[in-house]
Amino acid sequence: MTDEQHEGGFRTDMAISVDKGGPRYGEFVESARLFMDRVRAAMPTEELVDDLIDELATINAKLEAVAIDEWNSPSGTRIDLPARGNITLPPYLVNRADATGVDATLRFTRFHLGGNNAAHGGYIGTAFDDLLGMTGALATGKVTRTAYLTVNYRSITPLYTDLSVTTQVTKVDGRKIFVAAQMRDGDRLCAEADGLFIALNPGQP
Numbered sequence: 001m002t003d004e005q006h007e008g009g010f011r012t013d014m015a016i017s018v019d020k021g022g023p024r025y026g027e028f029v030e031s032a033r034l035f036m037d038r039v040r041a042a043m044p045t046e047e048l049v050d051d052l053i054d055e056l057a058t059i060n061a062k063l064e065a066v067a068i069d070e071w072n073s074p075s076g077t078r079i080d081l082p083a084r085g086n087i088t089l090p091p092y093l094v095n096r097a098d099a100t101g102v103d104a105t106l107r108f109t110r111f112h113l114g115g116n117n118a119a120h121g122g123y124i125g126t127a128f129d130d131l132l133g134m135t136g137a138l139a140t141g142k143v144t145r146t147a148y149l150t151v152n153y154r155s156i157t158p159l160y161t162d163l164s165v166t167t168q169v170t171k172v173d174g175r176k177i178f179v180a181a182q183m184r185d186g187d188r189l190c191a192e193a194d195g196l197f198i199a200l201n202p203g204q205p
């Protein structure tokens with residue numbers, strides 16, 4: 001890690017990669033996502049829980065042996081993968097991205113369940129935060145940080161459905177980037193957001 005990479009609370013440059021973790025890293029991330037879905041849905045026997053704890057201990061030890069700092073990890077930088085290969089984020093695919101906004105397709109799964117087969121509102125906010133952060137970054141060429149994010153939930157957001165997320169830059173005023181976003185199931189508006197993102201100064205903590 002260089003001082004430059006660690007400048008500020010975030011990277012001041014937008015680190016991207018397409019090869020960190022190798023050609024099957026995306027398949028690895030998808031397997032981890034499927035595992036999270038399976039855990040959320042499981043009603044295991046006591047014996048199976050015992051087995052799984054042992055198997056997971058082996059897997060976790062393998063992963064602990066290759067742990068690396070956030071600045072160099074493939075997670076969050078692999079722009080060729082859904083949500084840049086970051087399992088913290090709901091998986092989305094970017095269809096268009098430029099300085100005016102982003103169009104993405106997003107699919108919530110069992111892991112993101114809130115209740116009654118609908119997505120958890122927190123994950124809807126997470127998706128907006130990341131895609132609006134990306135919008136701010138593309139509008140300015142700088143890393144941006146959320147100052148505020150307001151989410152309005154307009155109708156139920158389903159799981160296992162391709163949702164469209166569209167973002168727009170509404171105003172740029174110096175370091176301030178005002179943005180908006182909508183999440184839709186077909187023509188139906190599920191949620192919308194508006195936010196303010198601040199472009200970080202060099203060296204800003």
Ligand SMILES: CCCCCCCCCCCC(=O)SCCNC(=O)CCNC(=O)[C@H](O)C(C)(C)COP(=O)(O)OP(=O)(O)OC[C@H]1O[C@@H](n2cnc3c(N)ncnc32)[C@H](O)[C@@H]1OP(=O)(O)O
Nearest residue numbers: 014016129130133134137144145146147148175176196198
């Ligand atoms: C391809 C790869 C893509 C990669 C894409 C990656 C996307 C990742 C997105 C993740 C984004 C996150 O989750 S970020 C994590 C969540 N957010 C945070 O933790 C932020 C915590 N807060 C802060 O660090 C700070 O408050 C900041 C940075 C937001 C602002 O501090 P600052 O830099 O010192 O600026 P400051 O002078 O206070 O404010 C600058 C101007 O903004 C205004 N301002 C500041 N905050 C607010 C506010 N809440 N509401 C209204 N206005 C505000 C001020 O009045 C001022 O206006 P004026 O006087 O100039 O007119």
